[in-house]
Amino acid sequence: MAVDTPVQAQAATTAPRERYRFTRQVYHALIEARVFDEHSRVELVQGDLVTMAAINPRHASAVDRLTNMLAAGVGRHAIVRVQNPFGIGDDSEPEPDVQLLKPNANYYAGRHPGPAEIYLAIEVSPTTVRYDREVKVPLYGTAGVAEMWLRDLNVDALEVYRQPSANGYDSMLRLKPGDHVAPLAFPDLNLEVAALLPPAEPGS
Numbered sequence: 001m002a003v004d005t006p007v008q009a010q011a012a013t014t015a016p017r018e019r020y021r022f023t024r025q026v027y028h029a030l031i032e033a034r035v036f037d038e039h040s041r042v043e044l045v046q047g048d049l050v051t052m053a054a055i056n057p058r059h060a061s062a063v064d065r066l067t068n069m070l071a072a073g074v075g076r077h078a079i080v081r082v083q084n085p086f087g088i089g090d091d092s093e094p095e096p097d098v099q100l101l102k103p104n105a106n107y108y109a110g111r112h113p114g115p116a117e118i119y120l121a122i123e124v125s126p127t128t129v130r131y132d133r134e135v136k137v138p139l140y141g142t143a144g145v146a147e148m149w150l151r152d153l154n155v156d157a158l159e160v161y162r163q164p165s166a167n168g169y170d171s172m173l174r175l176k177p178g179d180h181v182a183p184l185a186f187p188d189l190n191l192e193v194a195a196l197l198p199p200a201e202p203g204s
Contacts, residue, residue, distance in 0.1 A: 021047030023090050045135065047091040053127050062124045062151055063097045065196055070100060073189035078119055079107060086121075087112045088143045094136060097151075098122040100183060115143040119185040126153040137161055138168035147184050151196065158193050 027044045030036060041052040055063075063082060071080045079101040085093040093112065100119040101108070108117075121140055123132045129152050140148045141164040148169065150159040157176055161169035162184060175181055177194035 043095045044093040096121040097124045122149045124151045141168035
């Protein structure tokens with residue numbers, strides 16, 4: 001007759017442990033209870049509270065450039081939103097660096113926008129490229145965000161994701177300095193990829 005060793009017996013009786021999955025409702029309750037404040041850089045992604053990377057000067061510069069160019073180009077035809085959340089289902093509230101939103105009379109004062117109200121979401125990635133590419137790109141695509149740009153500051157590239165589907169996005173273009181790009185919703189807004197790249201030298 002076979003006899004379990006102590007290690008085998010322990011393995012047989014130990015159930016796998018599961019992570020606690022936060023909902024947007026619980027997340028908002030934590031914010032209301034001031035568990036997080038304006039200095040807490042966290043976002044809710046698929047039920048997990050994820051710490052966002054600190055914003056270094058080059059990251060901030062890239063976000064400012066994108067914001068100014070988009071705002072100048074779309075005028076009142078869209079809302080340019082910076083580092084604010086949008087809702088995906090019951091368990092995600094990511095905070096892209098920049099969003100182009102459909103116009104709303106109250107500027108979404110009563111709720112966060114949903115994926116169908118986003119023309120374009122942009123993530124600027126100096127240190128989180130892999131996470132953004134492997135987690136946020138498919139998350140945004142499966143949720144139905146029409147277009148996403150991933151600005152990779154490490155290799156001076158812009159990845160343009162379009163055609164959202166159950167697999168994420170069915171189309172990806174990788175653009176470099178010298179190329180031009182326009183959001184699908186604003187085809188006349190022709191932007192130079194090189195102009196979206198902040199200078200590498202401090203103060204330049």
